[in-house]
Amino acid sequence: MTRTLITNARLVDPASGRDDAGAIAIAGDRVAIVARGGGHDPRLSDFDATRTIDARGAVVVPGLVDLAARLGEPGSEHAGLLESELAAAVAGGVTSLVCPPDTDPVLDEPGLVTMLKFRARNLHLARLYPLGALTQGLKGEALTEMAELREAGCVGFSHADVAIRDTLVLHRALQYAATFGYTVWLRPNDAWLGNGVAAKGPLATRLGLSGVPVLAETIALATIFELMRDTGAHVHLCRLSSAAGIELVRAAKAEGLPLTCDASIHQLHLIDVDIGYFDSAMRLVPPLRQQRDRDAIRAALADGTIDALVSDHTPVMEDAKHLPFAEAEPGATGLELLLGAALKWGEATKLGMAKTLAAITSRPAAVLARSRGAAESNRHGLEEGAVADLCMFAADESWTVDGTTLASRSRHTPFARYEMPGRVRCTFVAGGLAFEAAG
Amino acid sequence: MSAAGQLDAEALYVGLLAGVRRLLPPGGALVGITTGGAWLAERLQKDLGLPGAPGVLSIALHRDDFSQRGLSGGAAHTKLPFDVDGRHIVLVDDVLYTGRTIRAAVNELYDFGRPASIALAVLVDRGGRELPIAAACATATIELPADKRIRLARDAAGRLSFEIR
């Protein structure tokens, strides 16, 4: 059994809010000792470590939980994306990730789920939690065998970015999921108003790009909330993008509706004007909105209205971006940028390290746990007995985003040439060293 | 051969007027190349008692250095208030140097028709020809280092002088 001792660390546990200097010992796949404070914990001398790491003041935090990362599998097995993207995850400090079902073929058959989980497990990289499709083929017509899919390992049911046109089908899907207490993951976007390549506004008007009005999000949210009231279903809302949408969510949560939600690193930092001269790296779903929407997202993530920050990692191969804006494939690489994006936001909002990291660790972990219906045996926190999924990063080092040096196979990101704070030194999954930075 | 510093444009103009009077046949037309040549042609037209205005010619569209210099800012247009076909033309310019301006001017004239003849009258010939072009009348011949430029200037009262830089 591997026994690792990490000394001189800054132990940050967002679940409890604690931020102390100390040391941590891992035995097998569990955290054995958490020694906080300056004084020497005698248990450390008795700990027979097979490997010792001097953190030199680096932050040690529970591994990041990314609720939205596409891995391209099933579909791109030939490109070896599963390996490269799960490796990118641990390079970014992400130890658990949730992937949507819009794969090829769609994740609507238990066999596909079993195979995916099997392949991912054998790579010994980040943990993969797939979402099953809510309807067969994501066609929005017939329900999937949710119980079977759950048994195969799906943690929830989603319709990815495909809008469900038929409200009767959506109603029935929520009703059925509510029968078993499954969480339905939905992106609020009206099927007809939501077709556009940029956010409706002065920039889209000037550039002559078809715009998606905020109405597309608020109308969809209103529909979802009404259906929730009627069915009692639990819903996780994906990729909120507008100030108006956030207000509706705030009211719905105050009302007591069982919902959680997330926003992506892109909406947290960028706005429509960043499209500049039709830069297709900015072609994203949902589209980048305006300043006040970004401000609302930043505030809502701070006050908890938005539960989690996600990378929305979507690998896009080279040529697919070298097209006129509207024809370019939407999406960007994100797994390695999740930590930096959160830290950048935390610095600006002055939340402190524990609260900042909560948005990408304990809070998404709670969403995931609820969705799994977990009588959570994997306690997620920096506590003795918890599973040893950890990320160690140098908080005072920063790095420049360069598509060619990322571990991900997908090079496109709107954050190209940005300086990101926080450099990941190593990542542990189940006590094993899944990633170690060179040098 | 005069030293460049001693050039008196007004005095030279008198010589030019005499030369052009000899060159221009009856029914012929004066064409001045912008800007210096056009000023001269304007004065010559009046002093020779010719009716109307002289032709004004811009070589902007026929320059041979377009790829290096691009299209220059001034929007001077060629205006020829007479029919070029079968006409005897006296082309007037301030300074004759490499000959490229004259080559471009001849090409420009040919866009308008086929003249009976073209004769060249200049105020100053500074040598340094790069093309087989000659002036029928050049009031002064000077030598100037290759890095110096010389051209005609006109003040508010219409007095002509030379600028050498």
Add this chain to the structure above:
Amino acid sequence: MFGRRNPQLNANDELIHLLSIEGLPAATLQHILDTAGTFLSVNDRDVKKVPLLRGKSVFNLFFENSTRTRTTFEIAAKRLSADVINLDIARSSTAKGESLLDTIANLSAMHADMFVVRHSESGAPYLIAQHCAPHVHVVNAGDGRHSHPTQGLLDMYTIRHYKQDFTQLTVAIVGDIVHSRVARSDIHALTTLGVPEIRAVGPKTLVPGDLKEMGVRVCHDMAEGVRDADVIIMLRLQNERMSGAMLPSAGEYFKTFGLDAAKLALAKPDAIVMHPGPINRGVEIDSTVVDGNQSVILPQVTFGIAVRMAVMSIIAGNSP
């Protein structure tokens, strides 16, 4: 990557591509209009050619069909003595699956000096300008809904020819503005050149209120829109608007927003009527107006050739 510098200008702020009127200073626009005046006189000579682009190859890349615009560019290039090659992309390699950038790379290998590009997607000419060889110049002949800069320029030339002073004018643009690249280019040019009152006239489905962000006054009433106008620019109504549930019928459109003699009488007596073409007689504009003495639609075409000659010669003479 373009970064924040305007990709149309080189380091000396000279024009090397014409992609859009946005971001071009008034002096640049005036320079183009002045140069166009020179070329207009060329079109009156016996020899309607000047050698400025001799030896250069101009490739017309029309991903969206347009015989008229392509023809005017061809005439303009030939009058500059360029060699013109017309590429009917819809029927050629792109239909076989060749990517846009591969097409450009292949053409660059054939020593193209200038691409004149028309594409159905906004922003396509920017992508091309970004990826073609440094010495190649790109002229946007219309991209999606975004920009049709040579049309905007020839419209400005027309207005300057008949009205001289931009700063005293009221200009009304009527029709399907939200989908119109011509309207966007006209609006940018008019605002840059200092026109104090620009009205966008049409029904709410074609002229939504948020167009005012472009600096225009939105009018949903035709009479109010053209009253006392000095210039009326009519836009073509496309059939897709009826099938897209934006308008009920061409007939109703003509009744409410078409330009007939009665509505024209509300404008200034010396107002000029313009249209980028092709005209739908009886849909957006009445025949009597098209053929009437306030219409300058045909002169627009003549000015268009001179303006395109000016644009091509100016950008060809500037290095990247």
